[in-house]
Amino acid sequence: MRQSRGRQLAAAVAAVLVVGLVAGCSSSEGSLRVAWEAPVDSNARDYGNGAWLVDDTLVRSRYDAVTAFDARTGKERWEYAPPGQEHVCAVSRRADGFVALIARGNRDTGPGCTTVAALDLTTGRELWHTPRAPADQTESLTDLVAVGGGIAVLRDADDKWILETYRPAVPGTEALRAFDLRTGAPRWKAAVPKGCVPERVAAGQRHVVAVLTCDRTELRLAAFAPADGTQKWTVPLGTRPTPGTDAQVTVLATEPLVVQVGGTAEGTPGAYLAFGEDGKARGRIGTTGAHGRIPSHDPARVAIADGRLFAAARGKSGKTYIDRVVAFDLEDGTEVWRHDEAVSSPVLALDVTGGRVTALAARGRKYDGIDQLLILNAATGDEQENGDSGVDMDHKIGKLAGLLVYDDLVVTARWGWGVRPFSAYEHERG
Secondary structure, eight states: OTTSHHHHHHHHHHHHHHHHHHHHTTOTTOSEEEEEEOOOOSOOOSSSOEEEEETTEEEEEOSSOEEEEETTTOOEEEEEOOSTTOEEEEEOSSOBTTEEEEEEEETTTSSEEEEEEEEETTTOOEEEEEEOOOOOTTOOOTTSEEEETTEEEEEOOOHHHHHOOSSOOOOTTTSEEEEETTTOOEEEEOOOOTTEEEEEEEEOSSOEEEEEEETTTEEEEEEEOTTTOOEEEEEEEEEOOSSSSOOSEEEEEETTEEEEEEOOSTTOOEEEEEEOTTSOEEEEEESEETTEEOOTTOGGGEEEETTEEEEEEEEEETTEEEEEEEEEETTTOOEEEEEOSSOOSOEEEEEEETTEEEEEEOOOGGGTTOOEEEEEETTTOOEEEEEEOSSOOSOSSSEEEEEEEETTEEEEEEESTTOOSEEEEEEOOO
């Protein structure tokens, strides 16, 4: 989501937003107003969820449809529904060149996620689709498909590897495939090491990355050349914790290359690992340490930008809990700065654009449901503004997936039962 063309545009104009927020954020009468909100979702699933900002279009994916809204007005622009009884099983984390990837199929009662399709997010038109080898309902849907560098990458399933079922196994030499993003023309099949199968995929300008399970026990990270799929390097990530398709490894970014190992369940330890283009390990950042504990099970509280990892963390000073924002250097994993002054409640989401960190914290019922908005200098951590937003931005229900910045709007993205997938807030000028 964070590397779409729309996000790059947003980074260039984010200073406009911050100037407005700095001018009025501490006002006792509130500094933001609701510009528009998307209609309430009547139901939800734990798969098929995604959100992208592409130029002036906000796009929301859920299990039954992909819907686009005008970022300025909230007016619905288009809706894409999978054919027949199919569901949207999984989506690419990011969009590339206005295109996102979806995996669709009959997951509940049918053969599974049997098709991968490319969507033009400006029109909702399906550009192309291709079949894939599915697994049953135990199949992991995380990072099943990815886009980047002008190509689409998908992971075929291998049921027999996991469950020894009657379905034929897809050998590792064919389980990772790439296509031209705009046309769907086949590009290559990756030859992963013998005895390995890919479980996560990510794509960027300089390399395609896959998380591999090898000999059923070992986890590895492998990089492939985007042009032809040639394997560039592979490095170990440790022992696989449990059998099954969930490797507990997530590729957070490809440039720079950052993966999260562990910590995907609340309360479990984990780490963020950075790698160079040659596969050599760079910085390692633990989810627990002198900075406190990073709620790594919630990706909305972590952002990667400008060679740094920014995260919400909770620490203690004596018997008092302190919520803070911390920045780490990905090159060596060292803490660059932390900000824990005047943050009176858990930080729920971060956005880093235009050299500034925008952090949303929930004030709760004690403050009449009004949330806190914190603006920091991304380079130094210096506070530029800290005050009540004047509105209930997190809505206290559903899953807050993150913040998106468009022009002078702050947009919350969320999913769950009975929530509004997008809420846009604008600076209220006096």
